[in-house]
Amino acid sequence: MSAYPRVASFKSHQQFTDHLKELGADFPSDAEVESGADSPLGQSLDVDGVTVGNRFCILPMEGWDGTTDGKPTDLTRRRWRNFGISGAKWMWGGEAVSVRHDGRANPNQLLMTESNLSSIEGLRHELENAHQERFGRTDDLYVGLQLTHSGRWAKPNEKTKSEPRTVQRNPALDPRGNVTDDSAIMSDDDLRRLIDDFIAAAVRAERAGFKFVDVKHCHGYLGHELLSGVDRDGDFGGSFENRTRFVREIVAGINAEAPSLKIGVRLSIYDFMPHHPGEDRIGEPVPGADPRLVWGADPSGMGIDLDEPSKFLTLLESIGVKMVCTTAGSPYSTPHIQRPAYFPPSDGYLPPEDPLVGVARQLRATADLKRSHPGMTFVGSGYTYLQDWLPGVAQAVVRAGWVDSIGLGRMVLSYPELPADVIAGVKQQRKKVCRTFSECTTAPRNGMISGCFPLDPFYKAMPEREMVKAIK
Ligand SMILES: Cc1cc2nc3c(=O)[nH]c(=O)nc-3n(C[C@H](O)[C@H](O)[C@H](O)COP(=O)(O)O)c2cc1C
Numbered sequence: 135m136s137a138y139p140r141v142a143s144f145k146s147h148q149q150f151t152d153h154l155k156e157l158g159a160d161f162p163s164d165a166e167v168e169s170g171a172d173s174p175l176g177q178s179l180d181v182d183g184v185t186v187g188n189r190f191c192i193l194p195m196e197g198w199d200g201t202t203d204g205k206p207t208d209l210t211r212r213r214w215r216n217f218g219i220s221g222a223k224w225m226w227g228g229e230a231v232s233v234r235h236d237g238r239a240n241p242n243q244l245l246m247t248e249s250n251l252s253s254i255e256g257l258r259h260e261l262e263n264a265h266q267e268r269f270g271r272t273d274d275l276y277v278g279l280q281l282t283h284s285g286r287w288a289k290p291n292e293k294t295k296s297e298p299r300t301v302q303r304n305p306a307l308d309p310r311g312n313v314t315d316d317s318a319i320m321s322d323d324d325l326r327r328l329i330d331d332f333i334a335a336a337v338r339a340e341r342a343g344f345k346f347v348d349v350k351h352c353h354g355y356l357g358h359e360l361l362s363g364v365d366r367d368g369d370f371g372g373s374f375e376n377r378t379r380f381v382r383e384i385v386a387g388i389n390a391e392a393p394s395l396k397i398g399v400r401l402s403i404y405d406f407m408p409h410h411p412g413e414d415r416i417g418e419p420v421p422g423a424d425p426r427l428v429w430g431a432d433p434s435g436m437g438i439d440l441d442e443p444s445k446f447l448t449l450l451e452s453i454g455v456k457m458v459c460t461t462a463g464s465p466y467s468t469p470h471i472q473r474p475a476y477f478p479p480s481d482g483y484l485p486p487e488d489p490l491v492g493v494a495r496q497l498r499a500t501a502d503l504k505r506s507h508p509g510m511t512f513v514g515s516g517y518t519y520l521q522d523w524l525p526g527v528a529q530a531v532v533r534a535g536w537v538d539s540i541g542l543g544r545m546v547l548s549y550p551e552l553p554a555d556v557i558a559g560v561k562q563q564r565k566k567v568c569r570t571f572s573e574c575t576t577a578p579r580n581g582m583i584s585g586c587f588p589l590d591p592f593y594k595a596m597p598e599r600e601m602v603k604a605i606k
């Protein structure tokens with residue numbers, strides 16, 4: 135059990151903000167949340183010429199529930215319908231969709247092949263139809279698709295078999311992803327073929343009616359790891375120019391082959407050294423981890439240095455990428471900074487800090503980058519741990535210009551209609567608020583589908599619910 139006060143124990147906004155003050159968590163929070171189309175969260179947003187109807191965005195979340203050939207199932211369709219009824223007007227990618235088979239993070243991850251195009255298009259229809267039925271319009275809805283290659287975390291064929299394709303050796307991570315020798319390192323030629331695969335998948339996404347693609351650069355997957363490839367030789371490693379060649383060539387290729395498709399990047403804007411459970415299962419850095427391989431970290435590997443991430447955003451802006459979704463760390467090696475939680479997943483560790491510190495870190499770093507890149511549109515992440523206070527903090531940070539749109543992850547699994555309720559001024563339904571039990575992460579880490587087993591009645595009724603409880 136964690137040593138920090140639970141968010142649900144704060145009985146008033148004053149108690150919550152007093153606690154933030156004690157922690158030194160310096161983000162603003164409003165006691166009253168406004169409703170309606172002109173409210174800070176209800177107002178529309180211009181994203182590089184596209185009107186997006188409000189300030190809520192659904193973050194990509196997969197469910198480990200596609201078919202083995204990479205098509206959606208009824209479970210996938212249900213999740214996307216829930217995204218549609220949420221009331222959020224921006225869909226940052228739906229979920230991670232692999233551009234080729236060896237890049238799948240699990241054998242049930244969606245795959246953007248020619249033969250899967252129409253069923254992935256069907257997912258988009260599902261979401262848009264649900265939104266249309268509930269809200270009467272979709273002209274102000276902005277739906278993209280997240281494209282990925284899972285790199286060192288790939289498990290394309292069996293749930294328990296890592297088949298890593300990585301950028302460079304990393305002694306602190308290699309044992310976790312079954313990297314035992316250099317054969318897991320992708321050659322420059324393989325990376326060039328992968329660039330073509332990203333471009334081909336983006337063209338298919340456009341044909342499937344998606345308005346933008348996210349060229350994923352976060353959470354320890356391949357794009358993100360390339361940014362830290364300081365030990366790699368050749369065209370894709372070493373210098374900043376080489377480490378960013380991958381994204382530059384993908385963007386150039388998409389612009390050439392699908393000129394009207396917009397491009398965004400989901401980016402881990404900082405990371406810390408890989409963690410593991412230490413004494414009393416509390417997370418601590420893996421001894422001997424190399425801070426040079428941690429992108430966006432200071433020389434200690436335990437603090438933020440936004441110099442390169444900021445330079446990376448400047449580069450993106452110069453090649454026409456105007457929207458970024460900020461996140462941090464990796465769900466495998468630094469989950470406490472990536473998705474702050476009170477209860478860790480089964481393969482995690484107890485939080486080494488009050489999870490609100492993790493939230494504050496993401497909010498502040500995003501605000502710093504937003505300030506230095508005012509011409510870009512920013513979607514933030516990591517708000518779910520705020521729980522009952524999420525709407526008040528969301529309103530305050532949008533109003534203060536820290537971020538343009540509030541990305542919602544876990545909260546929308548337990549409480550899909552939260553954005554609609556906030557904008558309509560409906561009282562928050564407390565029993566649906568995500569309390570960060572992490573069962574949506576524990577289940578897939580143990581070979582099961584993901585879903586909100588504790589709070590979503592649909593998943594609560596499944597046999598997996600008991601299995602997840604037993605593992606806990
Ligand atoms: C079950 C689950 C699946 C996820 N899948 C993805 C994914 O496919 N792509 C991605 O970029 N992030 C993924 N994430 C991370 C979320 O998008 C988000 O960054 C994270 O949950 C923190 O936001 P939150 O505090 O609102 O939950 C996933 C998170 C969860 C809990």
Ligand code: SF4
Pocket residue numbers: 544545547548567568569570571572573574575585586587588589
């Ligand atoms: S299982 Fe449900 S309550 Fe637990 S973290 Fe996931 S969404 Fe939140």
